[in-house]
Amino acid sequence: MYRGLLWLCFLPSLLFGQRTDSLRIDFRPLLNGVALELEEEGGASAGAREVEVLRFYLSELQLLEGEEVVFAEEDHHHLIDAAQVASLQLPLTLPPGLRYDGLRFTLGVDSLTAASGVFGGDLDPTNGMYWTWRSGYINFKLEGTSPDCPARKQRFQFHVGGFQAPFNSERRVTLAIKPARSISIIIDLDSFFAATDLSQQYQVMSPGELSMKVADRLTRMFRVE
Amino acid sequence: MRQGVILLVVVMMSGLAFTLSSPPGIAYPDHFPTTAYDFRAHPLDSAKVQLGRRLFYDEILSADGTISCASCHSPYNAFAHTDHDLSHGINDQIGTRNAPALFNLAWSTSFHHDGAHHSIELQPLAPISHPAEMGSSIGDIVRRLSEHAQYRQAFSESFGDSLVTGERVLKALAQFQLTLVSAGAKYDRVQAGKDTFSVQEQKGYQLFQTYCNDCHFEPLFTTGGFARNGLRVDTTLNDFGRMMITALPEDSLLFKIPSLRNLSYTHPYMHDGRFRKLRQVLKHYASRDVRPMPISANEQSDIVAFLLTLDDRDFVFNRNHGFPH
Numbered sequence: 001m002y003r004g005l006l007w008l009c010f011l012p013s014l015l016f017g018q019r020t021d022s023l024r025i026d027f028r029p030l031l032n033g034v035a036l037e038l039e040e041e042g043g044a045s046a047g048a049r050e051v052e053v054l055r056f057y058l059s060e061l062q063l064l065e066g067e068e069v070v071f072a073e074e075d076h077h078h079l080i081d082a083a084q085v086a087s088l089q090l091p092l093t094l095p096p097g098l099r100y101d102g103l104r105f106t107l108g109v110d111s112l113t114a115a116s117g118v119f120g121g122d123l124d125p126t127n128g129m130y131w132t133w134r135s136g137y138i139n140f141k142l143e144g145t146s147p148d149c150p151a152r153k154q155r156f157q158f159h160v161g162g163f164q165a166p167f168n169s170e171r172r173v174t175l176a177i178k179p180a181r182s183i184s185i186i187i188d189l190d191s192f193f194a195a196t197d198l199s200q201q202y203q204v205m206s207p208g209e210l211s212m213k214v215a216d217r218l219t220r221m222f223r224v225e
Numbered sequence: 226m227r228q229g230v231i232l233l234v235v236v237m238m239s240g241l242a243f244t245l246s247s248p249p250g251i252a253y254p255d256h257f258p259t260t261a262y263d264f265r266a267h268p269l270d271s272a273k274v275q276l277g278r279r280l281f282y283d284e285i286l287s288a289d290g291t292i293s294c295a296s297c298h299s300p301y302n303a304f305a306h307t308d309h310d311l312s313h314g315i316n317d318q319i320g321t322r323n324a325p326a327l328f329n330l331a332w333s334t335s336f337h338h339d340g341a342h343h344s345i346e347l348q349p350l351a352p353i354s355h356p357a358e359m360g361s362s363i364g365d366i367v368r369r370l371s372e373h374a375q376y377r378q379a380f381s382e383s384f385g386d387s388l389v390t391g392e393r394v395l396k397a398l399a400q401f402q403l404t405l406v407s408a409g410a411k412y413d414r415v416q417a418g419k420d421t422f423s424v425q426e427q428k429g430y431q432l433f434q435t436y437c438n439d440c441h442f443e444p445l446f447t448t449g450g451f452a453r454n455g456l457r458v459d460t461t462l463n464d465f466g467r468m469m470i471t472a473l474p475e476d477s478l479l480f481k482i483p484s485l486r487n488l489s490y491t492h493p494y495m496h497d498g499r500f501r502k503l504r505q506v507l508k509h510y511a512s513r514d515v516r517p518m519p520i521s522a523n524e525q526s527d528i529v530a531f532l533l534t535l536d537d538r539d540f541v542f543n544r545n546h547g548f549p550h
Contacts, residue, residue: 117267117346118395125350126364126391132354134341134470167472208472 021098023063024182025090028225029054029082031189038082039144051189053143054082055129056218057109057122061090064102064174071098077109079122079129103177103185107219108139108170114163136161136207139169140218142192149202156198160215162207169207169215173222184225192221251331254408256416256444260331262345262403269400272383277401279379279549280394285369287359289315294352294398297324300547303487303540304328304405310498318357321462323498325483326491328407328540334449338480338496339466346399363391370394407486407540408444415534416444422534428524429531436510436518437528440482446535451479455513459497466496486535503529 029036031051039050058078063071071094081087109123114137118125129138138161145154162169177183195217204211250264280286281294297312298304304327306312312320322338336342342351352358353366370376370389377387384393414420422430433441442448451467458465458478467479480496494500500509507525510518520528 115343117344117399118392120390120392124391125347125395126367128364130347130350132350134351135343135347164471206472 019096021094021096022181023092023094023179025092025103026182026184027080027088027090027187028184029088029187029189033190036082036187036189047147049144049146049193051082051142051144053141054187054189056080056107056140057129057137058090058105058107059110059113060104060106060172061092062104063094063098063100064104065100066102069104070100071095075113077113077122079127098179100179101176102174103183104172104174106170106172107215108161109137109163111163111168111170114170131159131161134206136163140215142189142218146193146198146202149198151202156202158204158214159206160204160211160218162211164207167207167209167212169211171215171219173219175222175224177224186221186223186225188221188223192217195220251404251406253406254413254417256413257408258332258445261334261449262331264331264403267396269403270383272379273397273400274404275401275549276379276383277397277399278546280398281401282548285373286353286361286366287315288361288365291315292359294349295548297352297358298327300543301490301541302326303407303490303537305491307490307492310493312358314352314355314358315360320355320357321464322496323493326487327402328405328486329445329484330405331403332445332449335481339470340451340481341470345402346395349395349398363394366394367391401546405540405546407537409539410486410537411534413444413537423530425527425530426534427531429527429529432520432524432528433531436520437485441485446485447482450482451476452482453478454480455509455515456495456499457514459499462497464497485532487537487541488532489536490541503532 029051031037031049036051036054038054039052056079058080059076061073061076061078062069071092073092078090079087113119113123114135123137129141130136131138138159140158140160142156142158142160144156146156147154149156151157160169175185196214201210201214204214250260250262250269253260281298284290284293284296286293292315295304297306297314299306306324310323312322312324314320325338330336330345333345334343336345336348337351342348350363353361353363367389370380376389380389380393381387383397411420411422415422440448440450440452440454456478465477467476467481468474470476488494488503492501492503494503494506500506504525507520507528511520511525
């Protein structure tokens, strides 16, 4: 009897010849409306704004149906780096037929993990995303050059991190999505630069009021294509 | 027969009690509180401790192969840096703070004079990367150690394979430092009922409890918290302590309360090493601008006599955590 029920549950997936579903999330950074090409030579070339580093941690990834969490990746931190094409894709394995209409994730390393000891993998401190002069991961690095930037070599450097109140910079992002094999999420750098006056704000290196504002602005770059 | 069963149960229970009361960590006397470090989640392992010890004493960690952790944290100074008010790093560069003594770190919840670090495992990233300390990076250290056959061997003995990673280097350094327990001073013998204070030491102990114990809380001689102890800011350094980490104005001039064990070995004193003698420290407390303490010169001598009972010679000369051979 019970076995019969179980079979019924699996029937749809058997019919479609698969026991799990997959969902691939592709991150697509855009600068000036086109796919970002990282500037590798360094230096502001003739008046154009360049991005050299775009790296961030993504954790606590969840799928939602309404307000309910229907899928959650546990204890997983992804280091997403525009310079590592493979890191821009997150393949997920889901239970078959899962219904969802929302995607939620944390930008940054969750504060519980950040408050613990040393880890390996994407969290290994050799990845250059751990502050050395104080505790805490850098949740988001955005660096480059811009003609309106008064700093040396016209560089802007945003290192956003910090997990202790009142300057906790981890941020939740929630986006509406539809079930599909893959979805593209735009990282709209233009929206960040539109909201940031690089002649005034071009450097964040520690947790504080400015890093909190920048963290808010960074979350607004994410949207579904 | 029945007695046999009871005996067996008692033996089993005491076995249980033993495993519960002695975690897979460090040994310490009964008058100490339980450690802040979670040894159950991260048990000590002798191979990792020895690897960490070797790394601690090896100049391979610095950019030019001249500075080890022990250069600034010498075992003969209870792992502080005697005679230097501010620390010395590669190319004879001088830092901005006094290197603190290292012991009883398993009870610490924050590290550095301003509590910049909360994890003993991640703290070493600071000296490793600091341009005026070791001037290297954890990535470069991983590369250098990977090219070293003896280290690859030591990593495989400790971690099951010879892969060198940042996580493993830092874990090993932490394991070694966690074994640095100082609990063998005269004070500890008195607490255990195995020794007695002299009359002067006893007087000093009482004064200590009145004036100092709120911050330098026994038996670790620190609450682990931060406080303002009335030092004027040194305008050549402009070090505002905890505020530089929290960015909160109310944290200005708060510094971590240091332990007072092993003071004979760890001079000079304070975050910037401004005092060379304990007498100067006591004089400071008795004459500072804000709420000077009403302690007479004689009473100051009594307190110093008590502080000297916190010297732990056995710790300082313990070969088990000295230079590896």
